[in-house]
Amino acid sequence: MANPRFSAYGRYQLEWIEKGEYPHQGARLDDANNYINAYRALRGTVGYYCDSFYDAIAVPALYVVSTVCDDCAGEGCDECDEGETHAYYSAVRDPHNSDGAIVDFSEAYDDAEDAARDAHNLAERYTEAAREEDAKFQAEQQIEYALASVKDARIEHSALIRERTTLVPESMTKSVALRHCSALRAEVTKLAERVRKLRENFWESVQE
Ligand SMILES: [Zn+2]
Numbered sequence: 001m002a003n004p005r006f007s008a009y010g011r012y013q014l015e016w017i018e019k020g021e022y023p024h025q026g027a028r029l030d031d032a033n034n035y036i037n038a039y040r041a042l043r044g045t046v047g048y049y050c051d052s053f054y055d056a057i058a059v060p061a062l063y064v065v066s067t068v069c070d071d072c073a074g075e076g077c078d079e080c081d082e083g084e085t086h087a088y089y090s091a092v093r094d095p096h097n098s099d100g101a102i103v104d105f106s107e108a109y110d111d112a113e114d115a116a117r118d119a120h121n122l123a124e125r126y127t128e129a130a131r132e133e134d135a136k137f138q139a140e141q142q143i144e145y146a147l148a149s150v151k152d153a154r155i156e157h158s159a160l161i162r163e164r165t166t167l168v169p170e171s172m173t174k175s176v177a178l179r180h181c182s183a184l185r186a187e188v189t190k191l192a193e194r195v196r197k198l199r200e201n202f203w204e205s206v207q208e
Contacts, residue, residue, distance in 0.1 A: 005105065009125035013106035017063065017091075019099035024065045029091065029101055032060035032119035035112040042120055047093075048127035051134040052206035056095035058127045060119035062112065063089040063103040088115035092123040095130075102126065131206075138205035139198045146191045146198075153191070157184040 002023040003016045017023065036043040047059035065087045069080035076083045087108040094100035104122055109115035160181050197204045 009122065009129055011104045011106060011122065011125075013104060015103050015105055016094075017101055017103050022063075027063060027065045029093070029099075030062050030064060031093075032062050032090070032116035032123075035062060035088075035116040037113065039113075039117060042117065045120065048123050050095050050127050050130040052131065052138065056130075058095045058123045058130070059093040059098070060116065060123040061091040061093045061101050062115050062119055063091045063101065064112075065089070065108075086110075086112070088112045090115050090119035090122050092119065092126050135206045136202045139202035142205050143195050143198050146195050150188050150191045150195075153184045153188050157181055157188070160184070 003018075005013050005015045008014055015023070017029070019029070022029075033043050033046070047057040050056040050058055066084045067087075068074045069077060069083050069085050071077050071079045072083060074083035079085070088111070089103050089105055089108060091101045091103040094102070102122075104118075107118070109118070160177050
C-alpha cells in the first residue's frame, strides 16, 4: 500500500516508504554512497545531522526499481544489466528508522551516480528543515524554562523585600538579604533578555 505523496524540501513527489511495503515489487533501498565513484568529497560524507545534539543523522539513499529489459526480455543485451534495467530515485533514510525512507519520485534517474548526488542534495535539504524544527522546539523549551525561573526569582525577591521570615533564613543578615535581592534582579534582567533574544531569533537556542 503506497503512502500519500507530499511536497517538502523543494520537492513535489515525496513518499514515505517502509521496508516490506515498498510501492514497487522487487525494489530495494541502498545507501547512495555505494553508487558514488567520481565525487570523492561527497562519498566522504556519510550523512547530515538533523539536530544541534549531533544525534540523528539523515543518510542519502537510493530507491532502486529493477524491471526486465524490454529489448532482450531478460536474456541480457548491451542495453541492460544482465537482463534488467534500473530506475534510480533519490531518497533519504529516516534518521530514526533506517529501514524507512523518504523517496523523491519526481525524477527517475538512469544514472545511479546522478541519483546519488541528488540524494545528497535531498538529505541536506531535509536536515536543514529538521534543524530548524529542532531550534524552534529548543527555543520554546528555553523560553518556558526562563519564564518559570523569572517567576521563581520574583517570588523570592518580593519575599525578601517583605522580610518574610519563611523564605529568609535566620542567618541572613540585612546586607546579605539586600545583596541577594540585587542578584535576583540581575538574574531576572538576564533571563528577560534571553527570552527577548529567543523570541526574536529561535536559532539563538542552539548557539553556544
Ligand atoms: Zn536487455
